[in-house]
Amino acid sequence: MKISLIQPSRNNLKYLKWSYDSIRKNQGNHIVEICVADDDSSDGTWEWCQERMAADKHFSAIRNESGKRLGHTILYDQLVNEVASHDICMIYHADMYLCPGALDAIEDELKEKTIVSLTRIEPPLHPDGPEKILKDFGVEPEEFNEHGLLEFINSRVPANDTTEGIFAPWAFWKRDFQKIGGHDPLYAPQSKEDSDIFNRFHLNGIKFIQTWHGCVYHMTCRGSRRNTHDGAPNIQTNNPEWEAQNIRSTRNFIRKWGHFVKHDRYMKPIIPPKYNIEFRVFNCTLNALAQLEPWCSIIYTDLPESDRQRYIKQEQVNTRFKLSNRVYGLMGELASEADILVRIDCNNFDWQRDFYYIQHMSEIINDSGEQGTFDLGNLRITIEDMSTYESDLIVCESNIYSK
Numbered sequence: 279m280k281i282s283l284i285q286p287s288r289n290n291l292k293y294l295k296w297s298y299d300s301i302r303k304n305q306g307n308h309i310v311e312i313c314v315a316d317d318d319s320s321d322g323t324w325e326w327c328q329e330r331m332a333a334d335k336h337f338s339a340i341r342n343e344s345g346k347r348l349g350h351t352i353l354y355d356q357l358v359n360e361v362a363s364h365d366i367c368m369i370y371h372a373d374m375y376l377c378p379g380a381l382d383a384i385e386d387e388l389k390e391k392t393i394v395s396l397t398r399i400e401p402p403l404h405p406d407g408p409e410k411i412l413k414d415f416g417v418e419p420e421e422f423n424e425h426g427l428l429e430f431i432n433s434r435v436p437a438n439d440t441t442e443g444i445f446a447p448w449a450f451w452k453r454d455f456q457k458i459g460g461h462d463p464l465y466a467p468q469s470k471e472d473s474d475i476f477n478r479f480h481l482n483g484i485k486f487i488q489t490w491h492g493c494v495y496h497m498t499c500r501g502s503r504r505n506t507h508d509g510a511p512n513i514q515t516n517n518p519e520w521e522a523q524n525i526r527s528t529r530n531f532i533r534k535w536g537h538f539v540k541h542d543r544y545m546k547p548i549i550p551p552k553y554n555i556e557f558r559v560f561n562c563t564l565n566a567l568a569q570l571e572p573w574c575s576i577i578y579t580d581l582p583e584s585d586r587q588r589y590i591k592q593e594q595v596n597t598r599f600k601l602s603n604r605v606y607g608l609m610g611e612l613a614s615e616a617d618i619l620v621r622i623d624c625n626n627f628d629w630q631r632d633f634y635y636i637q638h639m640s641e642i643i644n645d646s647g648e649q650g651t652f653d654l655g656n657l658r659i660t661i662e663d664m665s666t667y668e669s670d671l672i673v674c675e676s677n678i679y680s681k
Contacts, residue, residue, distance in 0.1 A: 279385045280309045281449065282362035283370040286353035288317035291326060293373040293497065296419035298330070298337075300375040308381045313361045314339040315353035318346065338363075349467020355460040358452060368449040375422070375495040377431050383492025384449045387440065393479060395448045395488045397436075398496040399427070409443050409488065409545045415495055427495055436490035443545035444476050444486040447494055458482055459674030464534065464598050469520070469527035473539040473547070478672045480547045488544065526596045532572040533599050534671065534678075536640050550640035551666040556616030558608060561624040564589060569629075571605060573636050575616060580608045598679040617663035618643060626656045 283301065287294050294314070301310060312330075316323045316339060327339035338361050342348045358367055366388065380396050387394045401414040413430065416422040458478045465471035480486070531539060536555070540548040555574045559566060562579035567589050571577050579586065590601045620639070622632075632655045635642060642654065643661060651660045671678070 279366065279381060279388075280311075280364040281366045281368055281381065281384070282311040282313050282358075282364045283368050284313050284354055284357045284362065285370050285372055286315040286317055286350040286357070287319065287323055287372045288347065289319045289321045289323070290372050291319070291321045291323045292419055294323065295326065296422070297370075297372050297374055297376070300377075302334075304376045304378045304380065306379070306381055308385070309336065309364075310381070311336045311338065311362065311364055313357045315357050315361075316341045317348055317350075317353055318342045318344065347467050351461050351466040351468055351471040352463060354471075358455055358460065362452065365452055366449060367452050367455070368447050370447045371496065373497040373499075374447060375424075375427070377493040377495065378428070379431075380492035380494065383489040386491070387487045387489050388449055388451075390451075391454065391483060392485045392487055393444055393448050393450045393454075395444050395446075395486070396492045396494050397488060397490050398445070399430075399493050400496045400498055403498050407545075408543050409441070409445065411493070417497055419497075422495075431493060438490045440490065441488045441544045442486050443488045443542075444479070444547070445488075445545050446472070454479070454482075454484055458672055462534075462674045464530050464679070465527045467523065469524045470531045470539065471527070473541075474531060474534070476547050477535065477549050477668075478674070480549065481669060481672050486546055529572045530597050530599070533597065535668070536573070538637065549668055551644050552668040552671065553640060553643055553664070553666060554617040555639065556614050556619050557622060558619065559622045559624060560608070563624060566624050566627070567605070568593070569633070570622070570636065571601075573639065574604075574620070576604050576606065578606045578608045583607055598676070600679060614660075614662070617661070617665055619660040619662070621658040621660075623656065628656060632656050 285294070285297070298312065301312060314327055314337070316327055324341050327341070330337040331339055340356065340361060342353065354369060368384070384394045384396070397411060399411045399413055399415070401417050402412050403417065406412045415427040458475070460475070461471045462474050465474060528538075535549075536552050537550050540550065542548060557570055557574040557577040559570060559577060559579040562581045564581065564585055567577070567579055567581060567586070586605055586607060590605055594601050635654050635657055643664065646652070646661065649661045649664070651658065
């Protein structure tokens with residue numbers, strides 16, 4: 279098998295070296311191209327990349343010299359579209375050790391219109407889950423227990439051959455990636471870009487396979503989230519920059535899909551219907567506008583125009599959605615242009631119960647099954663049309679943000 283491993287990297291050179299050594303040691307008889315993007319690092323990453331390119335004909339690298347972080351949301355796609363020379367690629371983190379036999383397991387499962395994920399073995403830095411193996415072989419390259427890991431790999435008997443889920447590292451056909459437009463820059467520099475593209479692959483008929491016969495040891499979160507060389511105070515604590523971006527990306531995911539990220543226990547996406555929903559909010563406040571705006575297609579409020587414009591100005595820097603096309607003032611009882619109208623009075627709005635209904639509006643509308651008007655808590659909901667629009671989101675197109 280010929281495969282291109284896609285590895286953006288920012289100030290995590292010691293992990294990148296550790297990962298590189300494991301790939302070359304355990305790649306078997308496969309032709310493995312390692313494609314690295316140095317995201318404006320200051321730790322010698324580019325110098326090391328230049329050395330590798332001179333010594334390793336299957337190593338390629340590019341450098342972001344813009345002076346600011348681009349993030350893996352952008353650099354994944356640059357590497358896939360401009361650097362990778364093979365039809366099969368794999369999104370692969372710099373803090374991953376490739377276990378022996380992992381690429382064989384991918385080759386066994388990667389058929390047409392499939393994506394194959396390897397099973398992650400991780401130290402106990404995050405809660406356990408049925409899609410991974412929680413076992414500690416070290417949290418830094420200098421303390422990595424390679425002998426213990428290899429003994430474990432050789433002795434384990436997987437409980438499953440395959441399950442249906444997707445997460446990094448994931449191997450894919452370049453043509454399937456390019457057909458849907460790759461990652462959405464809405465989420466740059468990072469966070470939620472993976473959940474977004476997984477939804478879009480799923481809606482486009484791609485089958486997800488997790489092989490339990492191929493593994494990586496994953497130290498987790500060293501790209502930016504808990505990289506102590508790049509702002510994180512320690513490996514137990516998130517980088518404040520990552521925390522802020524995660525909030526922005528979560529709000530943008532809700533704007534686009536109408537719900538939080540959802541998946542089953544094995545990490546297969548769950549995608550509720552996407553509806554065209556209008557909110558009309560009475561006795562509104564700036565805080566209410568900020569909380570409610572991402573959950574609808576368009577929002578009308580009785581806030582003064584100066585407050586609406588203040589919100590638009592403050593929030594516009596956090597999103598590619600054109601907020602002036604989403605946030606309007608109430609001027610009498612206008613005919614709704616949306617399929618579903620939700621009336622909200624902030625004087626009696628219950629921010630626990632009623633906001634729960636807002637957050638699960640897609641499932642509530644889907645379960646209602648019919649047109650008409652009904653009350654739910656303190657919400658009045660009118661369903662004129664139950665058309666759904668999630669298939670419009672499969673291909674990444676920038677024009678959806680100006681609507």
